[in-house]
Amino acid sequence: MKPYRSLRSQIELGQLGLLAVVVLVLLVGFYIYERRVRLENIDLTLSVPESRLLAAHIILPRADARSLRVQAVRPRERGSAVERLSRGSSDGAAGVAEAASLPWSRGSDTPRLRALETVELLEAGQLYALVWRGREGLVFSYGVDDAESFEKPAVSDHGEGRTYRWRGSDRELIYIGRRGETIVVGKAGVSIDAELATFGWGLAGVGVVVLLLGALRGRVTSGRVLRPVERISRTARRIAEGDLSERIDESDTEDELNELAKVLNTTFARLADALERQIKFSADASHELLTPASIILTECQWALDRARELEDCHSSFATCEKAARHMRDLIEALLELSRMDAEETPLTVAPVRLRDLMEEAQELLTGLAERRGVRLDFQVHDVSFTADGGKIRQVVINLVNNAIHHSPAEGVVRVTGRVDGPDVIIEVADEGPGIAEAEHAKIFDRFYRTDKARSRERGGSGLGLAISLVIARAHGGDLTVRSAPDEGSCFILSVPVVSKTPVTT
Amino acid sequence: MRVLVVEDEPTIRSQLCKVLRGENYAVDEAEDGEVALYKVAEWPYDLVVLDVMMPNIDGFEVVRCMREKKIDAAVLILTARGGVEDRVRGLDLGADDYLKKGFELQEFKARVRALLRRKKQVFKNKLRARDVELDLATGQVEKAGRPVNLTGREYAILVELMSQPGAVVPRHQLYEGVVDESDDSISNPLEVHVCNLRRKLGKDFVRTFRGRGYALNVESTE
Numbered sequence: 001m002k003p004y005r006s007l008r009s010q011i012e013l014g015q016l017g018l019l020a021v022v023v024l025v026l027l028v029g030f031y032i033y034e035r036r037v038r039l040e041n042i043d044l045t046l047s048v049p050e051s052r053l054l055a056a057h058i059i060l061p062r063a064d065a066r067s068l069r070v071q072a073v074r075p076r077e078r079g080s081a082v083e084r085l086s087r088g089s090s091d092g093a094a095g096v097a098e099a100a101s102l103p104w105s106r107g108s109d110t111p112r113l114r115a116l117e118t119v120e121l122l123e124a125g126q127l128y129a130l131v132w133r134g135r136e137g138l139v140f141s142y143g144v145d146d147a148e149s150f151e152k153p154a155v156s157d158h159g160e161g162r163t164y165r166w167r168g169s170d171r172e173l174i175y176i177g178r179r180g181e182t183i184v185v186g187k188a189g190v191s192i193d194a195e196l197a198t199f200g201w202g203l204a205g206v207g208v209v210v211l212l213l214g215a216l217r218g219r220v221t222s223g224r225v226l227r228p229v230e231r232i233s234r235t236a237r238r239i240a241e242g243d244l245s246e247r248i249d250e251s252d253t254e255d256e257l258n259e260l261a262k263v264l265n266t267t268f269a270r271l272a273d274a275l276e277r278q279i280k281f282s283a284d285a286s287h288e289l290l291t292p293a294s295i296i297l298t299e300c301q302w303a304l305d306r307a308r309e310l311e312d313c314h315s316s317f318a319t320c321e322k323a324a325r326h327m328r329d330l331i332e333a334l335l336e337l338s339r340m341d342a343e344e345t346p347l348t349v350a351p352v353r354l355r356d357l358m359e360e361a362q363e364l365l366t367g368l369a370e371r372r373g374v375r376l377d378f379q380v381h382d383v384s385f386t387a388d389g390g391k392i393r394q395v396v397i398n399l400v401n402n403a404i405h406h407s408p409a410e411g412v413v414r415v416t417g418r419v420d421g422p423d424v425i426i427e428v429a430d431e432g433p434g435i436a437e438a439e440h441a442k443i444f445d446r447f448y449r450t451d452k453a454r455s456r457e458r459g460g461s462g463l464g465l466a467i468s469l470v471i472a473r474a475h476g477g478d479l480t481v482r483s484a485p486d487e488g489s490c491f492i493l494s495v496p497v498v499s500k501t502p503v504t505t
Numbered sequence: 506m507r508v509l510v511v512e513d514e515p516t517i518r519s520q521l522c523k524v525l526r527g528e529n530y531a532v533d534e535a536e537d538g539e540v541a542l543y544k545v546a547e548w549p550y551d552l553v554v555l556d557v558m559m560p561n562i563d564g565f566e567v568v569r570c571m572r573e574k575k576i577d578a579a580v581l582i583l584t585a586r587g588g589v590e591d592r593v594r595g596l597d598l599g600a601d602d603y604l605k606k607g608f609e610l611q612e613f614k615a616r617v618r619a620l621l622r623r624k625k626q627v628f629k630n631k632l633r634a635r636d637v638e639l640d641l642a643t644g645q646v647e648k649a650g651r652p653v654n655l656t657g658r659e660y661a662i663l664v665e666l667m668s669q670p671g672a673v674v675p676r677h678q679l680y681e682g683v684v685d686e687s688d689d690s691i692s693n694p695l696e697v698h699v700c701n702l703r704r705k706l707g708k709d710f711v712r713t714f715r716g717r718g719y720a721l722n723v724e725s726t727e
Contacts, residue, residue: 286587291514294607296518301610302527319516 008226012218019214026200027203034199038192039171043164045125046173050162052118057131057140058181118142123186132182144187145379152182228257232264244272284447288330288462292323299323322470333463337446340470347474349498354417354424355380357389362398362415365404373409376400380417385424386498389476392426395468395479399428399491402464406432406489423477424497429490435483443481444469468493506621506664507531507548509684512556513543521554522687528614529644529657530621531666531685536551537572538562543569551624551682554615555600557584562681567600572599579646581606585705618642625668632667633720637706639667646706653705658683658698666678666711666721 033366040496119142122129128143132152141147153174158165172186226331235248248261296319303316358380369376396415411431418425435443442448447462465479472479475495483489508530512518518534525532533548535541538559545567547555553571557564568580571609580600586592601623618641622628630641636649636664644660646653655663661683665674680695699719703711714724 145654244533284588290585290607295516295520297607298517298524298610298613302520302524305610306528319520323516 006231007380008057008222011222011225012215015218015222016211016215020211020220022376023207023210027207031196031203035192035196038195042171042187042190042192043173045335046127046164046171046185046187046288047162049118049121049125049129050173052121052174053129053140053183053185056118058177058183061133069353071401078098086496087378107125115492122185127185128184129189130184132180134179134181137244153184155164155180167201176322198379209475224259228261231269232261232418236264239268244275244311246266262294281446284462285330285334286446289327292327292330295323296327310453318446330463333461334469337463337467337470340474343474347391349386351389352385352389352392353384354426355382356425357393358396358415358417361393361400364397365400367403368401372404373411374404374407375410376411377412378403378417379415381419383417383419383424383497385419385423385495389470392475392493392495394420395471395493396426398464398468399426399493403430403432403489403491404429406430408432419497420494422496423494426495427490429488429492434487435481435489436485444479506551506625506661507533507685508552508554508617509535509541509544509548509578510554511535511538511559511564511687512554513537513559514556517556522652525554525617525685526657527687528617529544529637529660530617531661531681531683531688533686538564538567541567541571545576545578546574549678549683549699550576552579552581552620554617555580555582557582557595558586565594567596568595568600579624581616581620615642627668632664632670634667634670634723635707635710637667637710639663648706655705656701659702659705662695662698663702663706666719670721671723673714673720675719679719 059326118129121127122142125413126143129140130138130142130147130152131140131143133139138147138150138152141150144150153165153176154162158174158176160176160178165172166175167186169191170186170188171190172184175181184366205505218504230249231237235246238246247265250258250261299316299319339430358378362376366376400415401411407413407430411432414427414429416427441467444465469479472493472495477493477495479494480492481489482492507705508525508564508620510518510525510532512521512534513536514571515536515684517662518650522532522534530552533544533550535544535716539562541553542554544550544561555564564582568582571578571580579602582592582595582600582603583594583606584603585606595603604613617632622630627641632639632641637653639645641664646655646660646663652653662679665679665682676695681715683695683698699711699713703709709722714720
């Protein structure tokens with residue numbers, strides 16, 4: 001057995017999962033972005049002193065060496081140089097270019113002075129810095145306790161140019177020049193993650209709140225959506241338990257579920273109706289069978305009760321025979337109906353000549369008509385059609401038989417057969433008492449009798465018209481009645497002409 | 506004892522009549538509720554055997570009308586479907602007993618006897634008067650332990666007389682309880698049957714009260 005999985009919790013879990021993924025992605029992204037921004041800020045604070053150091057210890061001494069003669073040509077103020085350097089520090093390369101392009105401008109700036117400004121910067125930023133220059137080795141260090149043992153970053157590790165690295169919790173900017181000049185500017189004890197922890201927890205809190213709200217909202221929505229489903233299922237369960245009169249409340253607003261409720265209600269109504277018909281049919285059938293059975297039983301018990309005259313015995317046998325025959329006809333009709341209902345007996349469809357079929361029927365019924373003083377009038381066109389000839393003949397016999405029984409003495413039963421458009425139309429009309437409009441539909445019901453006493457006397461099964469209708473429908477046709485009280489009845493059988501070939505005689 | 510059989514199915518109706526006549530009851534028949542209501546108003550039936558399922562006026566309606574008109578014949582209803590509601594309804598409307606169709610003939614006859622006993626205020630099947638014993642169940646009559654052969658009509662008259670021993674039974678009552686609608690009036694008059702009874706059971710067994718009727722002579726004068 002499959003485990004029970006609530007649709008509601010599935011919907012809610014699905015929704016919540018999606019929401020959680022979205023919230024997680026957003027918050028993690030935000031966290032990562034924030035972390036990067038902070039790191040970039042730190043890196044920026046490292047790059048300013050680096051460019052100063054670059055200028056002071058690597059570029060300017062070289063330039064100074066080359067342009068000692070023009071050193072004092074254009075003296076400059078100290079402050080502006082600091083300004084300029086700090087301005088261009090965001091772009092290291094530009095700073096280098098600028099510094100390189102203005103060797104003369106630093107006439108009054110001594111490397112020492114510039115180093116001093118850099119120290120201020122470093123101090124302000126709580127940074128440390130080291131500079132190695134070519135063969136001279138370590139030329140500058142600040143903020144490092146044991147500068148001599150500080151391992152100079154290798155070109156093989158970092159390559160030329162600027163790179164950033166983590167050394168433990170220290171963030172360092174490393175510049176390695178073409179001649180092996182190396183600058184390291186670092187900030188010790190950088191712990192972005194620790195700083196971000198509070199921020200991260202805040203974000204997580206927001207995420208949780210959003211998820212809770214989402215879950216609540218989902219619960220409310222799914223509850224509202226599924227409430228009608230619960231109602232439908234409750235009602236359906238009651239119906240399944242046997243209360244067939246129960247119906248789902250359709251008074252809700254128009255939506256898909258209300259549509260479903262309507263469809264279900266229609267289905268329930270049809271099922272209940274079919275069941276009721278079936279129950280009634282079974283009750284009718286058993287009642288109809290009970291009558292001949294009790295006749296036979298009573299008759300036999302009467303005859304066996306004491307010694308009877310031969311004549312009495314004869315009449316008892318006659319009664320039993322009649323009752324048994326009636327019973328057999330009933331059972332046969334019931335079997336036929338149930339077989340037709342179950343579509344167990346497919347029609348044996350073959351080309352049929354209408355005139356042959358009608359002649360057979362007429363032959364069988366002439367005797368009965370004569371006994372009842374009724375005249376049969378057959379007018380049949382010579383057409384052929386495709387149908388189960390035996391079954392159609394059965395319908396015709398049944399209809400004519402009924403007509404004869406309902407005809408007054410000296411009455412005429414008119415039977416016509418013709419082709420009308422796509423259909424073969426067979427009409428059986430009598431001059432009997434007719435059928436009231438209200439009974440037109442009912443007469444095709446199983447065991448329905450317009451005149452109980454009279455049909456009992458002729459021993460009809462009460463199923464003839466029902467069977468005829470089933471046969472007509474099985475052919476894709478129909479059986480209808482046109483009648484009014486005191487105007488006779490006309491039964492109209494229409495069966496489609498599947499293939500129609502005029503027979504020339 | 507006069508019985509009316511109301512049943513729309515002709516075969517069953519004639520069967521019931523045949524069976525009841527075999528029990529020496531005077532039996533009339535009605536094919537529907539309307540005829541039944543007419544007949545119960547016309548004749549003093551002791552029992553009405555009534556089918557429920559009939560067109561137009563059904564059995565329930567017949568019982569209801571009968572009781573409304575204070576007709577006190579016992580009513581045995583025959584139900585086809587035999588549902589509890591049907592039986593309860595019939596009994597509540599005033600029927601005395603019911604029987605589901607497809608019954609055993611023995612049971613039917615026994616129930617008819619039981620209802621008739623109650624109607625006649627007779628409390629057992631064996632009736633006794635002097636040395637004559639009559640068994641309602643078997644239809645046997647014995648005089649001093651020796652079986653006596655009676656015709657149906659004689660038996661019916663004897664039953665009427667023995668169910669109220671000593672009382673004077675009016676001629677018309679005797680006649681109505683013995684002769685049913687199937688009899689032609691030319692058949693033997695009552696006197697002939699009474700005469701035959703006297704011959705078979707003892708000359709002074711039945712006394713004639715001129716202008717009133719007949720009664721059993723309970724005290725032996727011999």
